[in-house]
Amino acid sequence: MIELSVIVPTYNERPNVGELIRRLGVALQGIRWEAVFVDDDSPDGTAAEVRAAAQADPRVRCVQRLGRRGLSRAVVEGVLSTAAPVIAVIDADLQHDESILPAMLARLRGTATEAPADVVVGSRYVAGGGLDGWDAQRERMSRFATALANRMVATGLSDPMSGFFMMKRETFDLAVRRLSGEGYKLLLDLLASLPTPPRVAEIPYTFRPRRAGESKLDSAVLWEFSLLLIDKKFGRWIPARFLLFSMVGISGVAVHFAVLTLLYQVAHLAFTASQATATLVAMTSNYALNNSFTYRDQRHRGLSWWRGLLTFYAICGFGVIANVGVAGFLFERQGWALAAAAGALVGTGWNYAATRAVTWRSR
Ligand code: GDD
Ligand code: MN
Numbered sequence: 001m002i003e004l005s006v007i008v009p010t011y012n013e014r015p016n017v018g019e020l021i022r023r024l025g026v027a028l029q030g031i032r033w034e035a036v037f038v039d040d041d042s043p044d045g046t047a048a049e050v051r052a053a054a055q056a057d058p059r060v061r062c063v064q065r066l067g068r069r070g071l072s073r074a075v076v077e078g079v080l081s082t083a084a085p086v087i088a089v090i091d092a093d094l095q096h097d098e099s100i101l102p103a104m105l106a107r108l109r110g111t112a113t114e115a116p117a118d119v120v121v122g123s124r125y126v127a128g129g130g131l132d133g134w135d136a137q138r139e140r141m142s143r144f145a146t147a148l149a150n151r152m153v154a155t156g157l158s159d160p161m162s163g164f165f166m167m168k169r170e171t172f173d174l175a176v177r178r179l180s181g182e183g184y185k186l187l188l189d190l191l192a193s194l195p196t197p198p199r200v201a202e203i204p205y206t207f208r209p210r211r212a213g214e215s216k217l218d219s220a221v222l223w224e225f226s227l228l229l230i231d232k233k234f235g236r237w238i239p240a241r242f243l244l245f246s247m248v249g250i251s252g253v254a255v256h257f258a259v260l261t262l263l264y265q266v267a268h269l270a271f272t273a274s275q276a277t278a279t280l281v282a283m284t285s286n287y288a289l290n291n292s293f294t295y296r297d298q299r300h301r302g303l304s305w306w307r308g309l310l311t312f313y314a315i316c317g318f319g320v321i322a323n324v325g326v327a328g329f330l331f332e333r334q335g336w337a338l339a340a341a342a343g344a345l346v347g348t349g350w351n352y353a354a355t356r357a358v359t360w361r362s363r
Contacts, residue, residue: 004033004105004166005084009074012044013092015212020092021053021060027098031105037092038063038078040070044213070297071163071184071216079172088166089186093213096122096164097205104166107201118171118198121157121187122164128204129159145225149185152229153192157200160188164205171198180231180240182297183224192232223296244294245352248286256282279320287312287359295360308359315354323347 006024010017017037024035037050041064050062063081065074079087086108090096100122110116123129125146131139142161149160165187171194178193179186191198231240256278263274287309291299300308327343334342 002032002034002082002084004028004031004086004088004101005079005082006033006035006088006090006101007075007078007082008035008037008090008092009071009078010037010039010042010046010050010092011069011071011216012042012046012213014042014044014046014049016092016094017046017049017053019211020090020094020098021057023094023098024101025057027101031102034059034061034082034084036061036063036078036082038065038074038081040065040068040074070181072179072186072189073181075186076176076179076181079169080176085169086166087169087172090164093215094211095208097208100203100205101166103203107203108166108168114201115199117201118168119187119190120166120201120203121159121162122205123157123159123162123202124205124207125158126202126204130204130206132206133209134207149188149229152233153188154197155188155191155200156197157191158202160191161185162187167198180228180235182228182231182240184221185225185228189228189232223293241294241356242352245290245355246348248289248294249348249351251289252282252286255285283313283316284309286316290355290360298360300360311359312355315358316351318354319347319351322350 006028008020021035024033037046037060039047039050039062041047047062047064050060054060054062061081063078065077068074075089086105088101088104090098090101104120104122107114107120108117124131125143131142134142146159146161149155150157153160163184163186167190172190174195175190175193179189180193181189191200227240227244230243234240234243259278259281260274263269263277264271267274269277290312291305291308323343323346325343326346327339330339330342
């Protein structure tokens with residue numbers, strides 16, 4: 001029976017696979033462990049490398065996901081693929097110190113002097129932990145994000161942004177259906193999604209420089225982090241993406257009036273032509289903004305950008321019909337303001353649902 005499953009999310013980590021498995025073997029002697037690599041179809045052939053290693057070591061498995069990207073969701077799939085009672089999450093690039101895994105496991109189970117924990121976090125910011133080779137600027141940014149996260153979600157942790165942690169299966173199960181899954185901060189997501197605060201503990205470690213390959217975290221990561229925080233703060237009432245979609249919609253109204261004023265009032269073009277142009281410009285700007293922000297993780301580029309735009313036009317065309325239809329129906333009974341608001345809400349709701357299903361089909 002397996003005691004501990006180590007989940008390793010990978011994207012282009014081929015050169016690190018063998019070394020990580022070797023180090024896990026050294027660190028976890030005496031523990032019945034397995035390693036589940038969850039690879040998002042890395043072009044460098046990470047999955048093939050893992051399967052080759054699995055031929056030599058049955059403790060190693062590979063879950064390969066096609067057509068999808070996302071660190072948190074990859075880890076979730078890895079956890080769902082195992083029956084182990086305890087799960088650890090660790091990066092493939094050897095930045096996390098695998099040698100503290102036994103101490104984490106002991107802390108989870110509890111000792112003579114310490115109560116068991118539900119979640120044990122490898123922490124860079126607790127006494128004894130550290131950052132190897134980080135400049136002051138990077139450390140400041142990391143500490144700022146940590147403070148922000150702790151303000152939004154009271155975690156009681158020094159390092160809630162850690163990607164290195166261990167948890168009980170029951171704890172994960174309590175949260176799995178409520179997770180946002182956005183971005184790469186699964187620990188924060190987990191802590192914010194649990195119905196009651198878990199018992200947490202931290203073990204210090206020094207965050208090492210990446211061994212081989214390069215980091216995947218770019219500007220999109222900052223964006224996904226904000227999306228996660230919004231979702232955890234307001235997601236109970238309103239999905240984060242709907243909030244963003246609506247904000248983009250409001251910006252579209254401003255764009256519409258700006259263009260209309262320019263064409264109709266300033267350039268003295270015919271009203272219908274001005275109105276039609278303003279509508280088209282606003283729709284295009286809404287599409288571009290939603291594509292860059294609301295659906296940044298599913299962004300269309302190149303030819304696909306134009307195809308997405310066409311579906312967006314078509315869907316929003318129906319949205320206008322729904323909007324005007326509802327508003328017209330309510331106008332007689334409820335007065336113009338309520339009718340207009342209801343029309344806008346139904347139109348936006350339709351646009352959101354339909355573009356989410358067609359233009360940015362969630363993967
Ligand atoms: N399956 C999958 N899909 N894995 C991914 C993806 C993805 O889209 N993106 C990144 N990974 C894997 C990488 O291959 C690596 O094993 C791990 O996730 C972390 O990615 P890095 O690109 O090395 O991230 P980092 O070093 O900048 O960030 C790390 O530090 C943070 C703390 O500062 C991560 O460990 C974070 O989880 C951690 O919070
Ligand atoms: Mn890394």
